[in-house]
Amino acid sequence: MLDGLSSGEIELVGRKVRLTHTDRIYFPEAGITKGHIIRYYLDISPLLLPHLRDRPLNLERFPEGVGAESFYQKNASAFFPSWLRTFSVDYPRAHKTNRHVLVDDAAGLIYLANLGTITFHAFLSRIDDLTHPDLLILDVDPPDLAGLTREESFKPVVETAFLLREELLALGMAPRVKTTGKRGLHLGVSLDRRSTYNEVRTALTELFTRLSERRPDLMSRAVRKEKRRHRVYLDALRMAMGATVAPPYTVRATAVASISMPVTWEELATLEHSQVYTVANALARVTSVGDLWAPLVTPGA
DNA sequence: GACCGGT
DNA sequence: ACCGGTCAACGCAAT
DNA sequence: ATTGCG
Ligand SMILES: [Mn+2]
Ligand SMILES: [Mn+2]
Numbered sequence: 001m002l003d004g005l006s007s008g009e010i011e012l013v014g015r016k017v018r019l020t021h022t023d024r025i026y027f028p029e030a031g032i033t034k035g036h037i038i039r040y041y042l043d044i045s046p047l048l049l050p051h052l053r054d055r056p057l058n059l060e061r062f063p064e065g066v067g068a069e070s071f072y073q074k075n076a077s078a079f080f081p082s083w084l085r086t087f088s089v090d091y092p093r094a095h096k097t098n099r100h101v102l103v104d105d106a107a108g109l110i111y112l113a114n115l116g117t118i119t120f121h122a123f124l125s126r127i128d129d130l131t132h133p134d135l136l137i138l139d140v141d142p143p144d145l146a147g148l149t150r151e152e153s154f155k156p157v158v159e160t161a162f163l164l165r166e167e168l169l170a171l172g173m174a175p176r177v178k179t180t181g182k183r184g185l186h187l188g189v190s191l192d193r194r195s196t197y198n199e200v201r202t203a204l205t206e207l208f209t210r211l212s213e214r215r216p217d218l219m220s221r222a223v224r225k226e227k228r229r230h231r232v233y234l235d236a237l238r239m240a241m242g243a244t245v246a247p248p249y250t251v252r253a254t255a256v257a258s259i260s261m262p263v264t265w266e267e268l269a270t271l272e273h274s275q276v277y278t279v280a281n282a283l284a285r286v287t288s289v290g291d292l293w294a295p296l297v298t299p300g301a
Numbered sequence: 302g303a304c305c306g307g308t
Numbered sequence: 309a310c311c312g313g314t315c316a317a318c319g320c321a322a323t
Numbered sequence: 324a325t326t327g328c329g
Binding site: 139141223224225226233235237238243 | 327328329
């Protein structure tokens with residue numbers, strides 16, 4: 001484990017960012033401090049930033065570490081620095097507008113990490129066309145966890161992911177896959193932004209319904225846990241306006257400080273669980289394989 | 302985590 | 309200068 | 324209208 005960053009002011013892309021409480025233990029079981037998390041986000045920023053750029057973000061913050069109180073933050077606080085860009089999103093049902101933070105560079109990323117942001121959650125559309133997602137995420141969630149180890153709950157998730165891949169290949173798509181860093185998997189496909197969230201979600205729901213009717217022993221579309229029990233949950237609700245997904249390389253609030261990591265399909269076949277990659281080993285891996293999800297956020301690729 | 306008002 | 313209190317989300321769809 | 328859910 002590399003040393004974490006220390007408290008004090010650092011300059012990033014010409015911005016001064018003050019780091020505080022860097023010795024605070026954020027992950028007690030793994031002995032990982034807030035300074036370690038900030039160091040990780042700085043090191044991973046070249047790979048992470050393209051996945052955040054121009055997307056409204058939600059922050060999942062743990063100011064006292066992962067065992068303590070946490071909260072989601074959509075609306076930028078008044079005290080956020082003026083150089084941190086925001087984008088206003090209307091929430092008609094809630095009769096309000098939230099100014100979502102945007103992360104353009106390492107300074108913004110590290111400022112928000114210093115607020116105790118462990119997990120960044122990103123929109124699936126970009127601010128220049130917010131109503132049309134440019135990314136399709138197929139969210140494969142694990143069976144009810146009671147009595148299951150990470151490994152046991154992950155096997156049906158992997159089997160489901162391969163079945164979904166076959167369906168998408170038959171439709172002419174070549175999905176990528178990544179760990180979520182919790183217990184599940186995400187498949188990702190680029191979209192051309194010709195369809196709205198509702199249109200994409202309707203098509204996705206049809207695909208999920210078809211597959212779960214073919215393998216009702218393995219998968220379920222039921223939101224209620226009691227209805228799906230031991231079965232994998234095919235979650236189409238991620239593809240909704242205002243919904244967010246954990247992007248590649250973000251840190252998850254698990255005991256081991258796992259991260260969401262793109263993997264090859266070949267690797268997935270032998271992957272034990274979704275928490276293999278952590279802030280402690282991610283850098284070594286991406287140094288050798290690069291960003292397997294870069295084509296999803298690289299124009300023209 | 303940071304701000305604010307009261308002591 | 310140092311507290312203590314306060315704030316920091318939301319929509320889908322099943323029921 | 325409520326609420327489980329992520
Ligand atoms: Mn998921
Ligand atoms: Mn989900």
